[in-house]
Amino acid sequence: MKKICVIFLFLSGCASHTYYYPNIPKDYAVSEVTEKEKSEVSISVEASLVNIQQYELREEWKKNTARFLKEELNKSGLFKRVRFALPSEKSDFHIHFSFFEGGTSQEDRLNAAIIFGYTLGAIPVTVHNTSDVVMTIYYKGIEIYSLVAPHYNRIWIWTPLIVFLPITIPLNWPDKTRYIRYFLWQIEQNKLYNPSYFISQRQ
Amino acid sequence: MEDVNREMKLRNLYLIFLLTGCQSNNFIDWYEAELTLTPRVLTKTEVKVIETLRYQEKIKSLTDQGYVIVGTSMFKGGWEPRYLAVEAAMQYGATVVVITSKTVGSVTQNYNVTVPRENVGVYRGSNGSHGTFIGVSAQNVSGSYSFDLLEQKATFLAKKDNEQ
Structure with missing residues (x-):
């Protein structure tokens, strides 16, 4: 039993987390939209990734993120069809996602890793990540709506923090894909899946 | 809860x-x-x-x-x-x-970060004796972003x- 406990503690890591992310109502579920209300939408993705300097890795990151977004928007049932498009070749109804990933600099991350590794976790180190996702909705080439989903998390790594793990990591530890639910919630609330309706409501 | x-x-x-x-x-x-x-x-x-x-x-x-x-x-x-x-x-x-x-x-x-590097070597004496030595030196890791x-x-x- 003791062995299992020790293994569990080591598998869970020696870290403590603090975070910030945009909240959505707990009971939120995308509601049904009639086929008549749905529209076809094109999407594009661009990213500024300070901590990923290699071109191949950046492209891989963008590709995976774009696929993920397309899948999630399709799954939401709010749109008739979702397809990729270059920002210069966007359709009448277009959603552009810009990602700004940042946080602790590479130099400081390296320093933290060295300190932690060589002292076997005796000296606490900390790194933080920030991620801002900007969703901009265009209709007939004009920006009609935009919103930011900011995300932040800080990780403290120190061996004695093992004991605080159950307190500092709640069960609903946010994953970085949470922003898409925040955007879908806003799209639905503002009836942005039907841009002409959205515009007519504002006039 | x-x-x-x-x-x-x-x-x-x-x-x-x-x-x-x-x-x-x-x-x-x-x-x-x-x-x-x-x-x-x-x-x-x-x-x-x-x-x-x-x-x-x-x-x-x-x-x-x-x-x-x-x-x-x-x-x-x-x-x-x-x-x-x-x-x-x-x-x-x-x-x-x-x-x-x-x-x-x-x-x-x-950026330029100095990291420790371990050195391991083998020595051989003139009288046929041999052994290993371990030491630590500094190494610079540099990069840019x-x-x-x-x-x-x-x-x-x-x-x-x-x-x-």
Whole structure:
């Protein structure tokens, strides 16, 4: 039993987390939209990734993120069809996602890793990540709506923090894909899946 | 269970403020107040951040909807994480932050970190004796990264009923 406990503690890591992310109502579920209300939408993705300097890795990151977004928007049932498009070749109804990933600099991350590794976790180190996702909705080439989903998390790594793990990591530890639910919630609330309706409501 | 989760979230929020207390926040450092609002406790869900290229139009549309400008921030630098704008908004009682940014250049930063390197070697004596030795020396790891330099403008707004 003791062995299992020790293994569990080591598998869970020696870290403590603090975070910030945009909240959505707990009971939120995308509601049904009639086929008549749905529209076809094109999407594009661009990213500024300070901590990923290699071109191949950046492209891989963008590709995976774009696929993920397309899948999630399709799954939401709010749109008739979702397809990729270059920002210069966007359709009448277009959603552009810009990602700004940042946080602790590479130099400081390296320093933290060295300190932690060589002292076997005796000296606490900390790194933080920030991620801002900007969703901009265009209709007939004009920006009609935009919103930011900011995300932040800080990780403290120190061996004695093992004991605080159950307190500092709640069960609903946010994953970085949470922003898409925040955007879908806003799209639905503002009836942005039907841009002409959205515009007519504002006039 | 819900109460426990809520308490945990609150605790984490306090911790963020505690931990970010010594971190600079350009939205606060360059803040210029237009008016002071009645202190009100805002939750992070109440603050909406809008990033737009149609900055003036967006502000006008919000003021037409009954919002008032609480203050503004303007600065040049790397991308300022937008959770810091939420923090600033909560401090000044604003519920909407409209931000615009324009790239004006890029900056390349070089770094050089000294790391320990272990040296292991084998020696052979002239009389046929041999053995190994272990030592530690320093090694430099260098690299560089670049980021865009941006002009960033933010306007903090709140509903008129919150005005003092």
